[in-house]
Amino acid sequence: MIASGLWLATGALNALGAHIAVLDKSGVIVFVNEAWSRFARDNGATTAATSFVGTNYFEVCRDAVRCGDATARLALSGLQEVLRGDRGEFSLDYPCSAPDAERWFRMSVTRFAAESEHYLVVAHDEITLQKKSERELHATERLLRSVLEALPIGVWIMDAEGRIVHGNPAGVAVWAGARYVGPQNFGEYKGWWVSTGERIAPQEWAAARAIRNGETSIDEEIEIECFDGAHKIILNSAVPLHGSDGRITGAIIVNQDITARKHAETERSAMLREHERLSVAAQEANRMKDYFIATLSHELRTPLNSVLGWTAILKRAFPDPPTFERATAAIERNARIQAQLLNEALD
Missing domain, CATH: 3.30.450.20 (PAS domain)
Known part of the structure; x- marks a missing residue:
């Protein structure tokens, strides 16, 4: 029954796409699934899949820390905190780029107990697409904010x-x-x-x-x-x-x-009202002018017509005396001149 359970657990872990390793309390790898081994082989590892078992994962991280790897420092700290029970789980996103491609992974660490011993489960999931999507989303957000x-x-x-x-x-x-x-x-x-x-x-x-x-x-x-x-x-x-x-x-x-536009509209409306007022005033002035001219024409032409009419009568009544003839001619001539001037001025 125990062997059957172990076989079932191993099969389940090997079926997962995540790269999984189990570490003992010293950090030594006691199990890796097939995804872990396959990733190692695909990225240059030449050892057999089982050779990862027995490697001290903590020491691997310490070696990287000594080389100045800040991600390794964070990973080692998180592993030790989970192992001590200071935190229930730990995760870390980190780049692991190949020469021809950018790749991102998420390391997740949890703890479990078996036969009074504590173990760590370390899982690495590739999140390259997620990171690219996040980066594109952030770029879009920056564009929209701009x-x-x-x-x-x-x-x-x-x-x-x-x-x-x-x-x-x-x-x-x-x-x-x-x-x-x-x-x-x-x-x-x-x-x-x-x-x-x-x-x-x-x-x-x-x-x-x-x-x-x-x-x-x-x-x-x-x-x-x-x-x-x-x-x-x-x-x-x-x-x-x-x-x-x-x-x-x-x-x-x-x-x-729209303050400036509203002010411009108000000024335009005021100008239109003033233009309308001036137009009405001009029309009224023209009407008054026409009335004045008509009245003036009537008042001036009427006495001239009378002068001219009586001059004609006098000429017919007294046609012989030379002096009278000159007088009436002068009256008629000047009356006609005045009538012509009025006609030119009023028409």
């Missing part, structure tokens, strides 16, 4: 509880500062609805609604009081973030300062 920091609009990040955990430089500039608080302290941010002029209550902020209700708000126009006392008009947006299970895990808040 983009976030470079954005010209304010961006704030909230956690699942609604606490503001990060704001980019543009966001801090919009508010002239930052308060990394949760919804219960949103009152530290002062704002008013532009449409009504009413103060925004803490629970009414788009960020609070995103966390509480999963609500998306886009470009809400609000007036804010910055932390330096200045007032600005901003477009305020909030979008909730959801986990794979659908639960809200945080929110993104976006602030865009």
